[in-house]
Amino acid sequence: MRKNQKNEPKRKADTFLHTVKEPMELLPFLLQTMAKSSRNSVKSILTRGQVTVNGKMVTQHNYPLQPGHTVAILTNQAALKESVLDGIEILHEDDDIIVITKDSGILSVAAKDQHEMTAYKQLKEYVKESNPYNKVFVVHRLDKDTSGIMLFAKSEDIKKKLQENWQEVVKERLYTTLVEGNVKKDQGKISSWLTESKTFKVYSSQVDNGGQHAITHYKKIRSNKNFTLLEVELETGRKNQIRVHMEELGHPVVGDKKYGSTVSPIKRLGLHATALALVHPRTGELMRFHSAAPQNFSTKLK
Incomplete structure (x- = not known):
């Protein structure tokens, strides 16, 4: 089985967990970690409340992240369960x-x-x-x-x-x-x-x-x-x-x-x-x- 690489996110159930390595704002961090997703879809995920920082929901695009912060992204499927x-x-x-x-x-x-x-x-x-x-x-x-x-x-x-x-x-x-x-x-x-x-x-x-x-x-x-x-x-x-x-x-x-x-x-x-x-x-x-x-x-x- 392939070992998890250091830059890969950990996954817990329907949530992807990322550890912040350097200071940056939340939206740029998400665009970087979700490189395969479009800018609009990333912004939508943020607006819908699918992102938490250290367990607290954040929708602010320019929220300041610091090294050691944990960013959790709820998948669309999991968010669908919660919304409908x-x-x-x-x-x-x-x-x-x-x-x-x-x-x-x-x-x-x-x-x-x-x-x-x-x-x-x-x-x-x-x-x-x-x-x-x-x-x-x-x-x-x-x-x-x-x-x-x-x-x-x-x-x-x-x-x-x-x-x-x-x-x-x-x-x-x-x-x-x-x-x-x-x-x-x-x-x-x-x-x-x-x-x-x-x-x-x-x-x-x-x-x-x-x-x-x-x-x-x-x-x-x-x-x-x-x-x-x-x-x-x-x-x-x-x-x-x-x-x-x-x-x-x-x-x-x-x-x-x-x-x-x-x-x-x-x-x-x-x-x-x-x-x-x-x-x-x-x-x-x-x-x-x-x-x-x-x-x-x-x-x-x-």
């Missing part, structure tokens, strides 16, 4: 899949209001920016008020491979859940059959009533007399599974009025998809993605 995506962030992207983390309040797919920007619509627009023929396909969903990790496919073939082999492909699905009350057991398992009513509410039964069998594992992280923070792992992935099982446990997810909650201390649903581990549908590589739960999940336990 609202309420979602891309954790991983390759030729086959896109893994994102979404905020609470963002719909995964369908919306009654056709103008509402769902996670799917935003990714659809994003992939078309590089090629108008590119597409994105929904693999699974999160409730609107649930935040965290979602997986999308970039072809119908990959979507089918993922969905048809979901139990074999997905090795781990973890959620961080804030529930009402003090859960006494340190860990437990909930197994039941779930059926959905005509009013779209899911009900749990301890006997097989023809519904979908659902298994949820939970582990206590910490608690006080009012709330408990749980790590929840899905053995099956049914609609509203965690929400229904937490109600059955007697400790509904906070903010979940539909399934028994009477309080909303964090002004949202206390449910976050924290980790997803899967076997890549093309390469066979085991990949694990993590999205930290919102900080306010923990503040209620202090």
Whole structure:
């Protein structure tokens, strides 16, 4: 493998890092380090806020640089992610899949209001920016008020491979859940059959009533007399599974009025998809993605 030459920039993810060797103004420095780019494109990158000096965004053309300063240039593709995506962030992207983390309040797919920007619509627009023929396909969903990790496919073939082999492909699905009350057991398992009513509410039964069998594992992280923070792992992935099982446990997810909650201390649903581990549908590589739960999940336990 060729060794990195002294005058070559270091690269960190989607950012090129340059160390200033001698005093000069920022624009001339960028024109020098980005010699293959036109003057206008370099000025545009600077104007769009894609340049930082020692971690601080700078748009001033004549900003004075000194030896030892670190100049970071965000690539156009990375800047595009930041500019067109609202309420979602891309954790991983390759030729086959896109893994994102979404905020609470963002719909995964369908919306009654056709103008509402769902996670799917935003990714659809994003992939078309590089090629108008590119597409994105929904693999699974999160409730609107649930935040965290979602997986999308970039072809119908990959979507089918993922969905048809979901139990074999997905090795781990973890959620961080804030529930009402003090859960006494340190860990437990909930197994039941779930059926959905005509009013779209899911009900749990301890006997097989023809519904979908659902298994949820939970582990206590910490608690006080009012709330408990749980790590929840899905053995099956049914609609509203965690929400229904937490109600059955007697400790509904906070903010979940539909399934028994009477309080909303964090002004949202206390449910976050924290980790997803899967076997890549093309390469066979085991990949694990993590999205930290919102900080306010923990503040209620202090």
